[in-house]
Amino acid sequence: MRFELHCHSTRSDGSDSPDRLAQRAAEHAVEVFAVTDHDTCTIASVPGARNIRASELTVGSEGATIHVLAYDRGGDWRLLEDALDNMREARRDRLRVMAVRLAKLGVAVDLEPLLAEAASRSVGRPDLARIVVQAGLASSMKEAFKRYLYDGGPVDVPHHVWPIADALAVGRAAGAAMSLAHPHFYEQRSVELVRRHRADGLTGIEAFYGAYDLARRRRWIEVADELGVTCTGGSDWHGTDRDDLATRMGVDIPPRRASVLLEWLAEA
Numbered sequence: 024m025r026f027e028l029h030c031h032s033t034r035s036d037g038s039d040s041p042d043r044l045a046q047r048a049a050e051h052a053v054e055v056f057a058v059t060d061h062d063t064c065t066i067a068s069v070p071g072a073r074n075i076r077a078s079e080l081t082v083g084s085e086g087a088t089i090h091v092l093a094y095d096r097g098g099d100w101r102l103l104e105d106a107l108d109n110m111r112e113a114r115r116d117r118l119r120v121m122a123v124r125l126a127k128l129g130v131a132v133d134l135e136p137l138l139a140e141a142a143s144r145s146v147g148r149p150d151l152a153r154i155v156v157q158a159g160l161a162s163s164m165k166e167a168f169k170r171y172l173y174d175g176g177p178v179d180v181p182h183h184v185w186p187i188a189d190a191l192a193v194g195r196a197a198g199a200a201m202s203l204a205h206p207h208f209y210e211q212r213s214v215e216l217v218r219r220h221r222a223d224g225l226t227g228i229e230a231f232y233g234a235y236d237l238a239r240r241r242r243w244i245e246v247a248d249e250l251g252v253t254c255t256g257g258s259d260w261h262g263t264d265r266d267d268l269a270t271r272m273g274v275d276i277p278p279r280r281a282s283v284l285l286e287w288l289a290e291a
Contacts, residue, residue, distance in 0.1 A: 025051070025052050026054070027048050027257050027272050029258060049071075060079065062078065091201050091204065096199060099196065118148075118150065120180045137150055202225070227255045233259050233260070
């Protein structure tokens with residue numbers, strides 16, 4: 024069964040509109056679909072598929088930034104959206120400060136048109152990188168990050184960190200199913216995070232990640248089984264301009280795992 028439970032549109036840091044994202048998912052025969060834009064909720068539907076409201080939450084744990092995927096199971100989702108509204112405003116303020124720091128380096132960009140256009144979506148460093156490229160101040164987004172926007176770089180601004188325990192508490196109150204995204208980013212920390220926060224609602228781990236080879240998938244499946252949590256999956260699609268991520272939307276999940284995942288997504 025083909026799932027796409029991790030992908031991004033232009034409402035966060037993807038290059039496809041929500042409608043185009045859904046169209047791509049349909050072209051790749053996705054049967055269960057969720058847009059997981061960062062710290063915002065985007066609605067897009069694939070005809071004939073099961074469509075789920077979702078978001079990728081940016082949270083913090085012991086000084087590290089962690090991403091948690093939250094899926095609507097029919098609870099009070101508004102509780103989570105209210106918290107995300109505050110997160111989006113913090114992201115906008117962060118970009119304003121970064122633009123000022125760029126200007127001090129002689130890299131003047133006009134941020135306000137972006138913020139006006141992005142009134143209802145999440146913004147982040149990729150948005151600022153695109154503006155730098157469009158202004159002719161870098162040849163590519165990769166160069167913009169390498170020169171200015173990397174973590175700890177000359178214009179870097181620490182963003183507001185939502186403690187993972189607080190985020191999970193809000194998600195649990197909203198009735199969301201929550202999974203640790205791309206566990207390879209955190210390696211052994213992933214095991215510790217899920218073990219520590221499983222009782223807080225972190226009951227999934229993204230074992231079927233688009234860029235994983237078979238050996239890496241097997242590793243995270245074994246971790247999920249050891250910890251007693253559900254294996255989730257998605258490509259982490261951001262668009263055709265990201266050559267470091269999956270080039271095809273959706274992941275195929277074996278029948279037994281797919282059945283468990285569907286039950287997990289439907290739990291009240």
